[in-house]
Amino acid sequence: MSYKKIFQFIGLIACLNLLTACTVTDLDADGNPIIPKDPNAAVSFADFTLSEVADQLWEPKVFxxxxxxFTPWESIKSQLDAQQIDTKQSFFVRLDGTIESVDLGKMRGAITIKVGDTNIDLQVGRIIKGNAIRDASKYVLFDDFKNQIRFAQISREFNNRAMASVGEPDSSWVGEKATVIAAITIDQNTISDAVPMQIIRGGK
Structure with missing residues:
Protein backbone atom coordinates (compact mmCIF):
# COMPACT_ATOMS: atom_id res chain seq x y z
CA MET A 1 0.00 0.00 0.00
CA SER A 2 1.39 3.42 -0.98
CA TYR A 3 2.02 6.15 1.59
CA LYS A 4 -0.72 8.23 -0.04
CA LYS A 5 -3.31 5.49 0.50
CA ILE A 6 -2.09 4.94 4.05
CA PHE A 7 -2.61 8.66 4.88
CA GLN A 8 -6.04 8.60 3.21
CA PHE A 9 -7.00 5.56 5.30
CA ILE A 10 -5.81 7.23 8.52
CA GLY A 11 -7.77 10.36 7.62
CA LEU A 12 -10.92 8.31 7.03
CA ILE A 13 -10.59 6.61 10.42
CA ALA A 14 -10.13 10.00 12.15
CA CYS A 15 -13.26 11.39 10.46
CA LEU A 16 -15.29 8.34 11.51
CA ASN A 17 -14.14 8.80 15.11
CA LEU A 18 -15.17 12.47 15.09
CA LEU A 19 -18.61 11.62 13.73
CA THR A 20 -19.05 8.94 16.36
CA ALA A 21 -18.16 11.40 19.14
CA CYS A 22 -20.63 14.06 17.96
CA THR A 23 -24.00 14.35 19.71
CA VAL A 24 -26.97 14.28 17.37
CA THR A 25 -29.19 17.32 17.95
CA ASP A 26 -32.95 16.82 17.72
CA LEU A 27 -34.91 19.06 15.40
CA ASP A 28 -38.25 20.74 16.00
CA ALA A 29 -41.22 20.69 13.60
CA ASP A 30 -39.63 23.47 11.52
CA GLY A 31 -36.31 21.66 11.21
CA ASN A 32 -34.51 23.91 13.68
CA PRO A 33 -32.18 22.37 16.27
CA ILE A 34 -33.66 22.00 19.76
CA ILE A 35 -31.20 23.51 22.21
CA PRO A 36 -31.64 22.09 25.74
CA LYS A 37 -32.09 24.62 28.54
CA ASP A 38 -29.07 25.46 30.61
CA PRO A 39 -29.81 24.11 34.13
CA ASN A 40 -27.64 26.89 35.56
CA ALA A 41 -29.41 29.68 33.70
CA ALA A 42 -31.19 32.33 35.77
CA VAL A 43 -34.91 31.90 36.21
CA SER A 44 -37.04 34.36 34.25
CA PHE A 45 -40.76 34.85 34.72
CA ALA A 46 -41.29 36.62 31.41
CA ASP A 47 -43.53 33.89 30.00
CA PHE A 48 -45.40 33.06 33.23
CA THR A 49 -48.77 34.38 34.31
CA LEU A 50 -48.68 36.41 37.51
CA SER A 51 -50.40 33.59 39.37
CA GLU A 52 -47.76 31.15 38.13
CA VAL A 53 -45.00 33.50 39.24
CA ALA A 54 -46.54 33.69 42.71
CA ASP A 55 -46.81 29.89 42.78
CA GLN A 56 -43.09 29.64 42.01
CA LEU A 57 -42.13 32.10 44.74
CA TRP A 58 -44.63 32.07 47.61
CA GLU A 59 -44.48 28.59 49.15
CA PRO A 60 -40.92 27.64 48.15
CA LYS A 61 -39.20 30.94 48.96
CA VAL A 62 -41.06 34.03 50.16
CA PHE A 63 -43.20 32.53 52.94
CA PHE A 70 -37.53 37.99 59.88
CA THR A 71 -36.02 41.02 61.59
CA PRO A 72 -36.81 41.14 65.32
CA TRP A 73 -39.32 43.88 66.16
CA GLU A 74 -37.04 45.14 68.94
CA SER A 75 -34.37 45.95 66.36
CA ILE A 76 -36.80 47.86 64.15
CA LYS A 77 -38.33 49.66 67.14
CA SER A 78 -34.94 50.86 68.37
CA GLN A 79 -34.16 52.25 64.91
CA LEU A 80 -37.53 54.01 64.78
CA ASP A 81 -37.00 55.52 68.22
CA ALA A 82 -33.59 56.76 67.13
CA GLN A 83 -35.03 58.16 63.86
CA GLN A 84 -32.59 56.03 61.87
CA ILE A 85 -34.86 54.75 59.07
CA ASP A 86 -35.12 57.85 56.90
CA THR A 87 -35.26 56.03 53.56
CA LYS A 88 -38.09 53.78 52.44
CA GLN A 89 -37.40 50.18 53.48
CA SER A 90 -39.42 46.99 53.84
CA PHE A 91 -38.88 44.18 56.34
CA PHE A 92 -40.31 40.86 57.40
CA VAL A 93 -40.95 41.07 61.14
CA ARG A 94 -42.42 39.00 63.96
CA LEU A 95 -44.84 40.79 66.27
CA ASP A 96 -45.80 39.37 69.65
CA GLY A 97 -48.64 41.29 71.24
CA THR A 98 -52.35 41.64 71.90
CA ILE A 99 -55.06 42.24 69.34
CA GLU A 100 -56.61 45.58 70.26
CA SER A 101 -59.26 45.87 67.55
CA VAL A 102 -60.64 44.29 64.39
CA ASP A 103 -62.20 46.76 61.98
CA LEU A 104 -63.54 45.14 58.83
CA GLY A 105 -65.02 46.79 55.77
CA LYS A 106 -66.31 45.39 52.51
CA MET A 107 -63.02 46.07 50.70
CA ARG A 108 -60.53 47.22 53.34
CA GLY A 109 -60.04 46.46 56.98
CA ALA A 110 -57.45 46.50 59.72
CA ILE A 111 -56.35 44.52 62.73
CA THR A 112 -54.59 46.58 65.37
CA ILE A 113 -52.03 44.71 67.44
CA LYS A 114 -50.32 46.26 70.43
CA VAL A 115 -46.67 45.30 70.69
CA GLY A 116 -45.16 46.74 73.85
CA ASP A 117 -46.15 50.41 73.76
CA THR A 118 -46.74 50.50 69.99
CA ASN A 119 -50.00 49.97 68.11
CA ILE A 120 -49.53 48.58 64.61
CA ASP A 121 -52.34 48.48 62.04
CA LEU A 122 -52.27 45.37 59.87
CA GLN A 123 -54.14 45.54 56.58
CA VAL A 124 -56.75 42.87 55.92
CA GLY A 125 -59.44 42.60 53.29
CA ARG A 126 -59.77 42.43 49.54
CA ILE A 127 -57.70 45.54 48.86
CA ILE A 128 -54.21 45.78 50.31
CA LYS A 129 -52.08 48.78 49.40
CA GLY A 130 -48.34 48.90 49.01
CA ASN A 131 -45.60 46.45 48.06
CA ALA A 132 -44.37 45.44 51.51
CA ILE A 133 -44.14 41.69 50.82
CA ARG A 134 -42.51 42.11 47.42
CA ASP A 135 -39.96 44.64 48.62
CA ALA A 136 -39.08 42.77 51.81
CA SER A 137 -38.11 39.62 49.92
CA LYS A 138 -34.65 39.01 48.52
CA TYR A 139 -36.14 36.56 46.00
CA VAL A 140 -38.32 39.03 44.08
CA LEU A 141 -36.09 40.83 41.60
CA PHE A 142 -37.13 43.38 39.01
CA ASP A 143 -34.89 41.83 36.33
CA ASP A 144 -36.92 38.60 36.46
CA PHE A 145 -40.00 40.40 35.15
CA LYS A 146 -40.85 41.68 31.69
CA ASN A 147 -41.61 45.22 32.76
CA GLN A 148 -42.43 47.58 35.60
CA ILE A 149 -46.16 46.85 35.33
CA ARG A 150 -45.79 43.14 35.98
CA PHE A 151 -43.32 43.83 38.77
CA ALA A 152 -45.93 46.08 40.38
CA GLN A 153 -48.77 43.59 39.84
CA ILE A 154 -47.00 40.70 41.56
CA SER A 155 -47.66 42.46 44.88
CA ARG A 156 -51.38 41.83 44.43
CA GLU A 157 -50.75 38.10 44.02
CA PHE A 158 -48.62 38.01 47.17
CA ASN A 159 -51.22 39.99 49.11
CA ASN A 160 -53.95 37.57 48.04
CA ARG A 161 -51.92 34.64 49.33
CA ALA A 162 -51.23 36.47 52.57
CA MET A 163 -54.94 37.02 53.15
CA ALA A 164 -55.65 33.35 52.42
CA SER A 165 -53.05 32.39 55.00
CA VAL A 166 -54.41 34.76 57.64
CA GLY A 167 -58.02 33.57 57.37
CA GLU A 168 -61.09 35.59 58.30
CA PRO A 169 -60.64 37.73 61.42
CA ASP A 170 -63.66 38.83 63.45
CA SER A 171 -64.49 40.65 66.66
CA SER A 172 -63.89 37.51 68.74
CA TRP A 173 -60.16 38.00 68.14
CA VAL A 174 -60.10 41.21 70.18
CA GLY A 175 -58.19 40.82 73.44
CA GLU A 176 -56.33 37.70 72.34
CA LYS A 177 -52.59 37.43 72.41
CA ALA A 178 -51.12 36.72 69.00
CA THR A 179 -47.88 36.14 67.16
CA VAL A 180 -47.87 37.74 63.75
CA ILE A 181 -45.47 37.39 60.86
CA ALA A 182 -45.87 40.51 58.75
CA ALA A 183 -44.25 42.50 56.00
CA ILE A 184 -43.94 46.17 56.85
CA THR A 185 -42.79 49.20 54.92
CA ILE A 186 -41.23 52.08 56.82
CA ASP A 187 -40.99 55.50 55.19
CA GLN A 188 -39.53 58.51 56.98
CA ASN A 189 -39.44 56.62 60.30
CA THR A 190 -43.15 55.78 60.06
CA ILE A 191 -44.82 52.45 59.30
CA SER A 192 -46.72 53.20 56.10
CA ASP A 193 -47.89 49.69 55.17
CA ALA A 194 -48.14 46.46 57.15
CA VAL A 195 -49.47 43.19 55.78
CA PRO A 196 -49.93 40.09 57.98
CA MET A 197 -48.75 36.85 56.42
CA GLN A 198 -49.42 34.58 59.38
CA ILE A 199 -51.38 35.12 62.58
CA ILE A 200 -51.10 32.60 65.40
CA ARG A 201 -53.59 33.32 68.14
CA GLY A 202 -53.06 32.05 71.62
CA GLY A 203 -54.92 32.67 74.88
CA LYS A 204 -56.26 35.84 76.39
Missing part, protein backbone atom coordinates in the same frame (compact mmCIF):
# COMPACT_ATOMS: atom_id res chain seq x y z
CA UNK A 64 -40.33 30.48 54.46
CA UNK A 65 -38.11 33.56 54.24
CA UNK A 66 -40.69 35.63 56.14
CA UNK A 67 -41.22 33.05 58.89
CA UNK A 68 -37.56 32.09 59.34
CA UNK A 69 -35.47 35.14 58.39
Missing amino acids: PEATQE
